Amino acid sequence: MYLVSLLRDVVARTSRVDGDGLNVLSDGSTVHLVLYKFDTCRFCRRVFDSVDALQVNVEYRDIRRERRWKKELMEVTGKSQVPCLFVNGVPMHESADIIRWLEGRFRQAGG
């Protein structure tokens, strides 16, 4: 049963809508978000949940599905650790920091 639910979860994750990553903030400025991840990473899942709850537009780059994303991540950050969120091209590691940042930017007043 555990395997079945795990597989179902993986399928759900892989069918998630991949946006273009462009977000318009309340002050009219734009922020481009790219998340390097892989789907069985539990730290990535915490970030997925936050992205979904906050309805943020994120472009996903799966480092296990496409070799070029892992290569690119390593070239820019010097490591292959995920999740890594690029905010307007600037990398941010650590799921807790990423979630805190997302909540600070995208949580609706009163929400």
Ligand SMILES: N[C@@H](CCC(=O)N[C@@H](CS)C(=O)NCC(=O)O)C(=O)O
């Ligand atoms: N403290 C980090 C842990 C992230 C982490 O351990 N990610 C694993 C995958 S679940 C990883 O990327 N390990 C290094 C590697 O695969 O090169 C966070 O919360 O984001």
